[in-house]
Amino acid sequence: MATLLDVARAAGVSKATASRALQRPELVAETTRLRVQEAADRLGFHPNAAARALTTGRTGLIGLIVPTLSNPFFAPLVMGAQQAAEETESHLLIAVSEYHAQREAALADRLSEQADGLIMVTPVGTDTALRERFRRRPLVLVDRQVGRLPAVVADTAAGLTELLDHLLAQGHRDIAYVSGPADSWADEQRRTALAAQASAAGARVHVLGPLPPTFDAGIEASRALPDDATAVLAYNSYLTLGLLHGLGAAGRRVPEDVSLAAADDLSTLSATTPPVTALDVPLQEAGALAVTRLHELLDGHRRTVTSRLPAAPVLRASTAPPRGRR
């Protein structure tokens, strides 16, 4: 590989000038800049990442920890992050925690050694561990809020609120919320928001769970729904698909007998019969934004904001007014 010294020689300048010509063009005479640039191009020069990292103290690597990749839910998030990383000349070091707090901690430690900072999607795991981690390394949380730590969250609670408004307007008064993992931060936000909103409107939200966010758990849940519930909201798409399946098997029709909606929107939800109302979570933006936030941190911005992204309901055929109201 051609080194900076090679380029410098070829251009008839010193290493220092060559370096400046490429990194800080404004500090160098236009003619020499051109000469160096030409030499670099001709030799196919690429600055050695390790050497640069050694002097600058920056690796240009961003650690990204996600709970799983088996749920395509996270794909857009990763894509968004990757695109943002590309634009900032950085790379993504991706690791999968499998919803396992201990494993997640180990991965985070490992990644910290190589990465400038971390982005973590960590629905489970303790606040204090995250706080502690943030003190050592720049860290941006996704879909999770811990004190004033920098975070990017999709406001699914607000989205569900909006959705509940819609259901209330349609005449629903008894709504079931099938919740997700016990320690999910987002889930708690939602339950709180829904409960407040329902009681204000003289309606009732029946909470089922906590449950693992799986198809099978959805089938189980379909058997445990309260009799008077005319609409069901579920923590995620898998639970929702399970519910749809379970309801169908039990002879309860959607939306005639019961309305159904999900708090996230996997593409399959639009291909079921009926297509299922869901919250459109802007995951790609979230991923990109997390990278941006992280770079801000790395550049010394001390303002740690948490960005809220809107999660708007996408109304499909699975939600309709309850029986009495048609």
Next chain:
Amino acid sequence: MATLLDVARAAGVSKATASRALQRPELVAETTRLRVQEAADRLGFHPNAAARALTTGRTGLIGLIVPTLSNPFFAPLVMGAQQAAEETESHLLIAVSEYHAQREAALADRLSEQADGLIMVTPVGTDTALRERFRRRPLVLVDRQVGRLPAVVADTAAGLTELLDHLLAQGHRDIAYVSGPADSWADEQRRTALAAQASAAGARVHVLGPLPPTFDAGIEASRALPDDATAVLAYNSYLTLGLLHGLGAAGRRVPEDVSLAAADDLSTLSATTPPVTALDVPLQEAGALAVTRLHELLDGHRRTVTSRLPAAPVLRASTAPPRGRR
């Protein structure tokens, strides 16, 4: 961060000895080794990756390019690779090509600058480009074979052959194969194998496609199936799900009217009605093996083997003898 020099001082030895004590313990007296180890632990020493990379010429990073993450098909592959990487103290630099050859090339170039080697899952893209790339950097292909380049492939052609045997034994004589993307290497292997096998057995394989490997394309395909086909094999799970849906909508029952099977096995295939026969592709092993192969390359093994992994049929309720034979 504590540096090697700090450790050396704390242990009362030179940098050199400290380094040896940690990296090549056998070259050092047991007592000093202990002293150094203790000092390192106490100071929480972690070797600086950049510095190490600079001297050794190895970054410990492995580039992994996959076509997409939206298809959970690739999740186990990534997991397998990640676990293998962990065991060898290396990290995964993951990038998503989105089945886009040009984008893939750009990503590979970018990754090459940081990574010791590349693992590419590249169903599309030209042979010559891959050959050229291999000459510059260690490269392992997954699910794709190009000359003698190191590769890890799941033998889905053999698996389909086995499956076809089963169908033939059940009495099927006219079988449709719904094929995937036009330039898919694996797809071509399968068509060839199936055709040979069928004609040898006096049966016929009707090829549909090429098609995009999507749910919607599966629905389309269900309308274009030859009337005499009593069994349908499909390129992947999405096409299969589409076919199942389309057949159902057209009033054709699986497996009573037509048998159905997929050449890969997404978990949803076991949750449909009926559950669908599929090829169990050992993706996790493939991912792990790719990492192992790459490390061999990096360690100078010049033997470039291509590993074939067995893809065995998992028989489920979607395949049964054709009408006449029951």
Next chain:
DNA sequence: TTGTACGCGTTATCAG
């Protein structure tokens, strides 16, 4: 505007 010289943290070479 350009060049010299040093430091980043580690591993490897070569004496001792």
Next chain:
DNA sequence: CTGATAACGCGTACAA
């Protein structure tokens, strides 16, 4: 078995 010391390739004060 251990200790100096020289790389590795780059960025950047500092000097010219």
